[in-house]
Structures are given as structure tokens and as C-alpha cells.
Amino acid sequence: MLIAMNRFQVKTGSEKAFETVWATRESYLGNMAGFVEFHLLKGPVADDHTLYSSHTTWVDKAAFEAWTRSEEFRRAMLAPTTKPAKASIWAIPSSRVLRSSRASASRARRLRA
Secondary structure: OEEEEEEEEEEOOOHHHHHHHHHHOOOOHHHOOOEEEEEEEEEEEOOOEEEEEEEEEEOOHHHHHHHHOOHHHHHHHOOOOOOOEEEEEEEEEOOOOOOOOOOOHHHHHHHHO
């Protein structure tokens, strides 16, 4: 398994536009072999920015690297973005999952409601 993560510092006042871009853009991730899941998280608010992070989970490093070389990746990266936002990207390879937890589908629906 591999988890690729992005961290964004979004300038105060740009949060709604940033979230809208992420909610409405086509990621093309679902077309990729080895893609498992994607999450966008909103983090703490500072005086001049709000932190966001995103992460994708892949079955292995090869699947992630295939994504970064794909036409889908190029199309996703051409999608509109919100400026100003500073981003950093990193990937964490792992040979095995040591611990994982997930709510049941019915519990997850109740939590979102």
C-alpha cells in the first residue's frame, strides 16, 4: 500500500473557493488501476491561512507512479485551482498495514447525517 499526501496553506478568505474547486473538479482517479480511496481534510485555522490536506491510497507504489505518468493525471492537473495556496506533496510507502479501522457503512451514514 502507498499513501500519497498533499498539504495546502489556503489564504484566509479563499477557503470557500478552494473547497468548491475540490468538490466540483473531475479527478479521474476512479479510472486508475490500483486506486483505493481519496480524502480531503480541513485542518486548523491560523491568522493568515487554513490548512488542508488530501491523501490518496493506492494498492502499491507502482500504481501510484502509473497515475503520475497517466493522461488522467495530466487532465486532473489542468483543472482550475484556487490561488493563493501553497502546497507540498509527499508519498509514504508501506509494505503492510499494521492497523486499520473503518466504520460500517450504516454507521458511517449515520455519522454524516
